Amino acid sequence: MTPDDQALDRLRRAARDLGRDLALGRSDALARVRATAPKPKGTPLKHADFLHVIAREEGFASWPALKASVEMRGMDAAARLQRLKIAIAHGQTHVIDRILEDAPDLADGEFGLELALYRRDAVARALEADPGMATRLIGLAPPLVHLCQSRMIHHWPDKRNDMLAIAEMLRLRGADLDFGPPAEKGSAHRLSPLYFALGHAGNLVLAEWLLDHGATPNDNESLYHATELGHRDGLRLLLSHGADPKGTNALLRAMDFGDVEAVAMLLEAGADPNEGSDGRPAHGMAHGACPALHQAARRMGDDRMAELLLAAGARPEATWNGISAYAYARVYGNAALAARLEGLGVDRSLAADEALLAAAAEGAVPGGRFLDPARLPEDFRTLPRQILNQPGRLPHLKALIAVGLEWDRPDSEGLTLVRVAGWEGLPEIMAWVLSLKPDLGHVNQYGGTLLTTIIHGSENCPQRAERDHVACARLALEEGVALPRKAISFAGEPAMAAFLDGWAEAHPGAVVEHGPI
Template identity: 55%
Template sequence: MARPKAPSFDHLRRDAKTLRRLYDARDPGALTRLRMYPPRADPGHLKHADFLHVIAREQGFESWPKLKLAVETVGMDRAAKQQRLKIALYQGQGWVVEHLLSETPDLADGLFGLACALYDIDAVEAALARDPSLAVQAFGPRRPILHLAFSRWIKQRPELAPQMIAVAEALLAAGADVNDGYPVSPGSDHLLSALYGAIGHADNMVLGRWLLEHGADPNDGEALYHATELGHHEGLKLLLAHGADPHGTNALLRAMDFDDVAAVRLLLTHGAKADDYNDAEVGGEQPWVVPALHQAARRGSGPEMVKLLLENDADPGRVWKGATAYGFARVFGHAMLAREIEARGGAVPLSREETLLARAADGEESPGAFIDPERLPPAYRDIIRDIVHLPDRLGQVQRLVALGVEYDRPDGTGVTPVQAAGWCGLPGMMAYLMGQRPDLAHVNDYGGTLLGTILHGSENNPDRAEGDYRTCLELALEAGVALPRRAIEMAGREDLAAFLADWAEAHPGQVV
């Protein structure tokens, strides 16, 4: 597939003027673009510079001044390729990296952050010999050790592991900090550490072990949680062996998302507790905090997981957001868990709303009965979003919709049920939800549209191998969602990039 030619600088300036005109006219596409890349100014007082900022973000740059500097330094086409290379290394899009470097072998020359991310030890040592302070300078939002840690190049070129460690050693010798991190969002105090980058983001156990052996803090607030997503336990074991404390974290709940009994047992052995949170936390500002048995119910945990939790003091009597553990088990269709709670004397009467929801979970219709969503306890408001990814739940979703349950309600991160189905690569569920006419222009809190969420899932969903992302993309495009040129270029899977390019050629009016 030919890579789209980078637009000229003057063309981007004209794009910013056009975007402002369309935004002022309340054009839906323009509104969506500003929701994806929100300007810093008040929406009612946007200036030309704010629209230039959006254009720069769409091109992969942090700001218009940084785009302008890059273009003035190396030219538009080369600057665009360099940004694409940075993103491909971060996202693990190995075929894109290979293509860019075969097309332009010197593309990373003179860029210290990229040299680190590519494990180019010769370039790194030569640059540090000229200027050791490069090891602690920021290149974009990250310093060099973070470019190294967040690079997924190791997946494409595992034979470069010795060079990668040599780069780490050179950076450390020049003053880099193994506990370096960068803000999760501008102005945030929460940092994403180098250790999280290596273990949780890049699944790079070689570098993760090196960082821990050189003093990286295993309790960085991210690495342990994301180590549960890797499909293996090497990262978990590595972190726990170096003193990671799971008590009070959400790592156990995340391991339960995958019904990973071995991971949960490991975490419990090292200090996690099945019910680890007080009522203030459960009802407060942390939507991810869920008591263990409620989590087991909504994730469809197997018998071994339920037995393990109950053996480790999970409380059958806990109430979360207005829902008992027993009611939650019944509503989410977890009959085995409900029976276990009954056996421990924890069964409680169901409300009218819970009874109707439980009937839907049990496969029973309730003709003529309807639920006022406003009367549902908060724990049940997102039930469709909570179950769309589970096996064989389409019938339950259909019965819930028939009862009047909200089928397009965004969760705490702004992700709607249809977006969740797309992220999981579930065309059957996605097609049904699209038939209910949800808001296909919705942008979630990550800046993701429906199309972008499908593409993100195709690269980042731990269960992506089982998903049918091509059909999901086709469903979205057939429904008329816009196809940004940027999406074609940024697609990390070669088959999906080719599919989008073919669609763009056949439907040029849909490309924005």
């Protein structure tokens, strides 16, 4: 038996052991399966499901992908190559540097990686030998997307010309500048190369090249995600190329960050502040989109934001799902907006549940009064999840829980309050939620555990620079959450990786060999 056969045999045995442990009712086995192979309740699991779990824990999308890679390259090379792919996908530049320093030829002949690493000469040779590679899918995505989703331009700005030369090679050989992979499995909506360049990679150079060469700015993704970049250059770029904000939710997303200037830019470009209000067409806007004044109430928009929206024609009396912007302002604790609306003569009446939620926002909850959460609209039922990332909200959160709102109910994405606090990197909030004894074994719909959600937040939360995800990870581990060994090396944020490595050394008994990453 070759070493590779032995490696695959070891992985198959691990899958059989997992199935045995699950049959014996071991909680760690159940957690691993729930995290990587979720199935409807009551559906029997097969050996193939356990193989899938093992493959995911090794960093591969499926068992066939793991098996094929091992058979082609050997176990060690396959694992290292897969780690490189994940590092590139997540922009983990220090991991990429380390892997390529140890194995500089690892990506040779891997066309998708050569694109992402801006290897101009290698791409040119591959396309000269086979021009069809310019349009042939690599996995689910065309080659141009592999180039666009790379974040290496921030690490290697000197390779700008190589990156653009590769884009031009692909274009000249037929690459579609608007064609990308499905947004999710089975979806008809596709994510464009422009979305990956701008919204995913923050690569304004490549985004401008795409737009200058005819890519459509109206892909129903890019404008929305341009509001998340921490600057307005991407927004200006798209609007200057004719992006239409109607139906994109970009206006509401800019308000998530309190970005008055971005809101002004979008309104000037034609965003409708009343879009989504009751009785008004939403122009294809995503489910859950509300009028702008309601959003201002939810996101604690200040006087400047309110005046901007009102000047653009926002209707103070507009309702959303039968609820007024005034009621939203009172329920969310936006006293300034509530006062502004009162001054405009809006109806100030509140339903009984709204009045109790407003009292909680003001810190004046009457004793002995409670809500039935099932009676509330979803936006009010998930109020704790929505406000916890706003400064100074802990007293408000405590008041909401005191009147009966749920603190451990998963939202539409399977996220519970403690996971949202961890992803946001808010240790004070997370410590309070942990004191309520939430379900630490819950897995969200993406397969994320509490620890992996915190790790993901350390790399992707828009406010991560000012938050403390390491402190949140420490809280989770101190509560007894297990640390999968592979999670240490798969953590892409250097401070988080260093902390997990140190924790593992100091607490070897908390480290498990298997688990989601």
